[in-house]
Amino acid sequence: MTTEAADSTEAVGTIAPAADPGFLQRHGATIEYILIPGAALAGALAVFGIFVAMFGKNPLDLYFYMYYGAFGTWFSWQNTLTRAAPLVLTALCTALPAQLGMVIIGGEGALLIGALSATSAALALQGLPPLVVQIAMVIAGVTGGGLWIMLSGALRQYRGVNETISSLLLVYIALAILNHLVEGMMRDPASLNKPSTREIGAANMIGSIPGTDVHWGLVFGLVAAIAAYILIYHTVFGFAARVAGGNIRAAKIVGLGVSKLILTICFLAGGAAGLAGMVEVAAVQGRTNANLAAGYGFTGILVAFLARQNPLAIIPVAILLGGISASGGLLQRRLGLPDASVLVLQGIIFVFVLASDALYGRIGFLKGKS
Amino acid sequence: MIIGETPPPSGAFGVDAIAMTMRFGDFLALDNVELKVRPGSFHALLGENGAGKSTLVKCIMGYYHATEGDIIVGGREQAIANPKDAHALGLGMVYQHFTLVPAMTVAENLVLARDDVPAVVNWPKEMKELESFLARMPFKVPLSAKVSDISAGERQKCEILKQLYLKRRFLILDEPTSVLTPAEADEVLGMLRDMVVKGELTILMITHKFREVMAFADDVTILRRGKLAGAGKVSELTPDAMARTMIGAEELTVQPPRTGEAGKARLELEKVRALDDAGAVAVHNVSLTVRAGEIVGIAGVSGNGQRQLVEVLAGQRDAEGGEIRVAGDPYHASREEMRRHKMSLLPEEPLKNACVGGMSVADNIAFREFDRAPFASGGWWLNRGAFRDDARKKIGQYKIKTRTPDTPISALSGGNVQRAVLARELAGDVEVLIAANPCFGLDFAAVAQIHAEIMAARNRGAAVLLVSEDLDELLELSDRLVVMFHGEFVYEARTSEADLTVVGRHMAGH
Numbered sequence: 001m002t003t004e005a006a007d008s009t010e011a012v013g014t015i016a017p018a019a020d021p022g023f024l025q026r027h028g029a030t031i032e033y034i035l036i037p038g039a040a041l042a043g044a045l046a047v048f049g050i051f052v053a054m055f056g057k058n059p060l061d062l063y064f065y066m067y068y069g070a071f072g073t074w075f076s077w078q079n080t081l082t083r084a085a086p087l088v089l090t091a092l093c094t095a096l097p098a099q100l101g102m103v104i105i106g107g108e109g110a111l112l113i114g115a116l117s118a119t120s121a122a123l124a125l126q127g128l129p130p131l132v133v134q135i136a137m138v139i140a141g142v143t144g145g146g147l148w149i150m151l152s153g154a155l156r157q158y159r160g161v162n163e164t165i166s167s168l169l170l171v172y173i174a175l176a177i178l179n180h181l182v183e184g185m186m187r188d189p190a191s192l193n194k195p196s197t198r199e200i201g202a203a204n205m206i207g208s209i210p211g212t213d214v215h216w217g218l219v220f221g222l223v224a225a226i227a228a229y230i231l232i233y234h235t236v237f238g239f240a241a242r243v244a245g246g247n248i249r250a251a252k253i254v255g256l257g258v259s260k261l262i263l264t265i266c267f268l269a270g271g272a273a274g275l276a277g278m279v280e281v282a283a284v285q286g287r288t289n290a291n292l293a294a295g296y297g298f299t300g301i302l303v304a305f306l307a308r309q310n311p312l313a314i315i316p317v318a319i320l321l322g323g324i325s326a327s328g329g330l331l332q333r334r335l336g337l338p339d340a341s342v343l344v345l346q347g348i349i350f351v352f353v354l355a356s357d358a359l360y361g362r363i364g365f366l367k368g369k370s
Numbered sequence: 371m372i373i374g375e376t377p378p379p380s381g382a383f384g385v386d387a388i389a390m391t392m393r394f395g396d397f398l399a400l401d402n403v404e405l406k407v408r409p410g411s412f413h414a415l416l417g418e419n420g421a422g423k424s425t426l427v428k429c430i431m432g433y434y435h436a437t438e439g440d441i442i443v444g445g446r447e448q449a450i451a452n453p454k455d456a457h458a459l460g461l462g463m464v465y466q467h468f469t470l471v472p473a474m475t476v477a478e479n480l481v482l483a484r485d486d487v488p489a490v491v492n493w494p495k496e497m498k499e500l501e502s503f504l505a506r507m508p509f510k511v512p513l514s515a516k517v518s519d520i521s522a523g524e525r526q527k528c529e530i531l532k533q534l535y536l537k538r539r540f541l542i543l544d545e546p547t548s549v550l551t552p553a554e555a556d557e558v559l560g561m562l563r564d565m566v567v568k569g570e571l572t573i574l575m576i577t578h579k580f581r582e583v584m585a586f587a588d589d590v591t592i593l594r595r596g597k598l599a600g601a602g603k604v605s606e607l608t609p610d611a612m613a614r615t616m617i618g619a620e621e622l623t624v625q626p627p628r629t630g631e632a633g634k635a636r637l638e639l640e641k642v643r644a645l646d647d648a649g650a651v652a653v654h655n656v657s658l659t660v661r662a663g664e665i666v667g668i669a670g671v672s673g674n675g676q677r678q679l680v681e682v683l684a685g686q687r688d689a690e691g692g693e694i695r696v697a698g699d700p701y702h703a704s705r706e707e708m709r710r711h712k713m714s715l716l717p718e719e720p721l722k723n724a725c726v727g728g729m730s731v732a733d734n735i736a737f738r739e740f741d742r743a744p745f746a747s748g749g750w751w752l753n754r755g756a757f758r759d760d761a762r763k764k765i766g767q768y769k770i771k772t773r774t775p776d777t778p779i780s781a782l783s784g785g786n787v788q789r790a791v792l793a794r795e796l797a798g799d800v801e802v803l804i805a806a807n808p809c810f811g812l813d814f815a816a817v818a819q820i821h822a823e824i825m826a827a828r829n830r831g832a833a834v835l836l837v838s839e840d841l842d843e844l845l846e847l848s849d850r851l852v853v854m855f856h857g858e859f860v861y862e863a864r865t866s867e868a869d870l871t872v873v874g875r876h877m878a879g880h
Contacts, residue, residue: 234751234752235750235751235752236740236741236746236749236750236751236752237750238752239733239740239741239752240740240741242726242729243726243729243737246726246727246728246729247722247725247726247727249686249722249723249724250723250724250725250726250737252684252685252686252703253684253685253686253715253717253723253724254705254708254724254737254738255685255703255704255705255706255707255708255709256705257704257705
C-alpha cells in the first residue's frame with residue numbers, strides 16, 4: 001500500500017484568521033438590502049415612465065412633478081408626512097408577523113376596526129377631559145385592531161387556517177361591520193349622503209405638531225416603528241420570535257411557546273394598524289365612515305415588503321410612498337393623468353419588489369469567496 | 371469503441387481515472403487523483419465526507435466534467451460528456467437513495483428505465499422477457515408487486531437489477547447498504563460478489579463500512595481531502611490501517627471508558643402513540659424506561675417510527691396518546707420542563723431541526739439560555755456582549771470551526787453545525803439526553819467527539835436515549851438495545867448479550 005505523507009492538520013477550535021474579504025464582501029448583505037429594493041424602485045419608475053409616455057406625456061416631466069409634489073416644497077413635505085404616518089403603522093402590521101414567518105395582509109381590516117373602536121370609545125366618553133378621551137381612544141383602537149389580527153393568528157395556530165387568506169377575508173368582514181354600524185345603530189342622523197357616525201368633537205381631536213400641519217400620528221408611527229425594532233432585535237421576546245420565525249422546529253426543540261408568540265405578535269401587529277385607524281379618526285376625519293377604507297392598509301403591505309420587513313427601514317420607505325401618493329394630485333392637475341395612475345405605479349412597484357426577491361445572494365461582486 | 375456503439379454483449383471491463391483534477395471556483399475538490407479499477411474486480415472507494423468520492427464518481431459518470439484528467443474505459447480513452455454517454459459505454463450507478471417510482475410495479479419500473487420505451491408497451495411480451503432475464507439473475511424480486519409494498523432490501527435489489535437489465539456491466543454503488551439491515555446488506559453484496567467472480571461485472575463501491583470492504587472488496591482506493599491517500603489490495607490491509615489512511619494525522623477525541631451503574635428510572639414512556647405527517651400511526655403504543663447513567667439504543671431501519679418518536683420527545687410533534695414522564699413528572703416538552711429536568715436534545719439533521727440557519731453561531735449557541743442571566747438583563751433586555759463571550763468560550767471548547775461568532779450558522783459545515791449544537795446542549799448539567807442519528811454524514815473527528823461527549827454524559831449520570839440507524843454506533847455506545855419495527859419495539863437485549871443476527875432479523879421484521 002502506498003501512502004502519501006500526511007498533510008498537516010488544520011487549526012481547530014479557534015476562530016480561524018481568514019483573509020480580509022474586502023469592504024464589498026463584508027457588507028455584502030447590507031449593500032444588497034439597499035441596492036436591490038433601490039433598483040426595483042428605479043425599474044418600476046422606468047416602466048411607469050413608459051406607461052405615461054403612452055399617454056403622450058414626457059416621462060421626465062412626470063419624474064419632476066413627482067419629486068416636486070412629494071418633496072419639492074414645505075407644503076408637499078407636510079402632505080407627504082401626513083400620508084406617511086398611517087403607512088408606518090399599517091406596514092408594521094405586515095412586518096411584525098413576518099418576523100415569525102407569517103404573511104399578514106389584513107392591515108386594512110385592523111385599521112377599520114381600530115377606527116370604529118376608537119370612535120365608539122370617544123362617543124361613549126363624551127364630556128370627559130380630552131386627554132382622558134384621547135387615551136381611551138388609543139387603548140380602544142389598539143385593542144380593537146389587535147384582537148382583529150389576533151383572530152387570524154388564532155385561526156392559524158389552532159385551526160390550521162392560512163393566515164394570509166384569513167387576514168385578507170377579515171378585511172371584507174371589517175368593512176361590512178363598519179358599513180353596517182355607520183348605516184345603522186351608530187349613524188348620525190345629520191349625515192345624509194355619506195352615512196357616518198357622530199363627530200368625536202373638536203376638543204378630542206389630537207391636532208398637529210406645533211409649527212406644522214402634520215398631525216401627531218406621525219410621532220405615533222415613529223415611536224411604534226422604533227419600539228418594534230427594539231422589541232425584535234434587543235429583547236428576549238424578539239429573540240424568541242426570530243427563532244420561531246427562522247425555524248419553527250428549532251423553536252420547539254428548545255421548548256419555546258410558539259402559540260403565545262404568534263398570538264402576541266399578531267396582537268401587536270393589529271394594534272399598530274388599529275392605532276392608524278384611531279389616528280385617522282382623531283386627527284383627520286373626526287368620525288368614522290367609509291372614507292377610512294382609503295387603502296392605507298394595503299399600501300402598508302407594499303411598504304413592509306419594500307423595507308424587507310425591517311421596522312426601522314419602514315420609516316423612510318413609508319415617507320417615500322407617502323410622497324408618491326401625495327404627488328398624485330399634482331400629476332392629475334399638471335399632466336392630466338388619471339388619479340388612479342398612482343395606483344398603477346404602486347402596482348408596478350409591488351411586482352418589481354416581489355420579483356427582486358430572487359436576486360438576494362446572487363450578485364456576483366458581493367459574494368464572499370469561501 | 372465509439373460512443374453510442376453497443377458494448378460487447380458480455381464480460382466485465384475496467385475503468386481507470388488518471389490524474390483527475392476538479393475545481394469548483396477556488397475549491398479544489400479533486401487534486402490529481404488516480405483510480406484504477408481492474409476488469410472483473412470488486413473495488414471499494416473509501417474516504418470521509420467531503421474527501422471527493424462522490425465528485426470522482428460523478429466525473430466518471432459524466433455529471434461533472436473534470437478540470438483535468440482522463441477516463442479510460444475498457445482500455446480506451448473516452449470523452450464522457452454526459453450520463454447518457456456513460457450509459458452507452460455500459461457504466462451504471464446505483465444511488466444511496468431509491469430512484470424507483472413507489473406507486474408502480476417492479477416490472478413497470480424496469481421497463482420505464484429503458485431508453486427505448488415503446489409508445490405502447492406489449493406487456494405480455496415484456497413480462498416474458500423480464501422473467502427470462504430474472505431467471506439468469508441471482509436476485510429474485512416479485513415483478514408484479516408495487517415498489518411501495520416491498521422491503522428496503524428488495525428495493526435495493528431492484529435498483530441493481532435495473533442496472534443489469536439495462537446491460538450495464540460496470541456498476542458504481544454509492545453507499546448501497548445504508549438503508550439495509552446487516553443481513554440484507556450481506557445478501558446483496560454477496561450476490562454481486564458472485565457475479566464479479568464469474569467475470570460478468572465490475573463493481574466500484576463507495577462506502578465507509580470497513581466490515582463490507584474486508585468481506586467483499588478485492589481492491590481499495592482511499593481519498594482524503596481531495597487527494598489520493600492510498601490504494602492497495604484489501605487482503606494486505608487491516609481496518610486500522612485503512613482508517614489511519616482515511617483520517618490522516620488528525621487527532622481524534624478519546625472516548626472515556628464506560629463507568630458507573632444505572633440508577634433510578636429517569637425517562638419513562640408509557641404506551642406512547644404518534645401519527646406521521648400523512649396521519650398514519652407511526653409510533654404504536656411504545657413503552658420504555660431509561661435509567662440514570664444508562665444509554666438505551668433504539669435500532670431500526672429508517673422509517674419505522676423512530677423519527678416521529680424523537681419528534682414527540684423533542685416537542686416537534688404532539689403525541690396521540692400515552693404518557694411520558696421525566697423523573698416521575700408528566701412531560702410535555704415545554705421549556706420549563708426541559709429546564710427543570712436538564713434535558714438535552716441532539717436531533718438528526720441539526721441545521722433543519724435545531725438551528726436557525728440565518729442567525730449567527732453565537733445566537734444559535736444561546737437558544738437554551740438566552741432568556742436568563744447573563745444573556746438577558748432583567749429577564750427581557752438582551753445583553754449582546756454575553757452572547758459573544760459565551761460563544762467564544764464554547765467555540766474553543768468544542769472545536770467549532772467558524773470565521774467569527776457572528777457568522778450565520780448555515781455557513782458552517784455539517785460537523786461544525788453539530789458541534790455548535792453539542793456546545794449548546796451539553797455544556798451544562800445533563801440529566802436526560804435524547805440523540806437521534808447524531809453522527810449522520812459527519813467526519814471521523816466529529817463522530818469521535820460526539821461519541822465521547824455522549825459517553826461522558828452517561829458516565830456523569832445522564833439517562834441517554836440514542837436513536838440511530840447505524841448499528842455499529844449503537845453496539846459501541848449503548849448499554850441496552852431496543853429494535854423498533856413498524857412503530858413498535860419488537861426486541862430488547864443488553865448490548866453485551868445481543869446477537870447481531872437476531873437484531874438484524876428483528877430490524878427486518880421477522
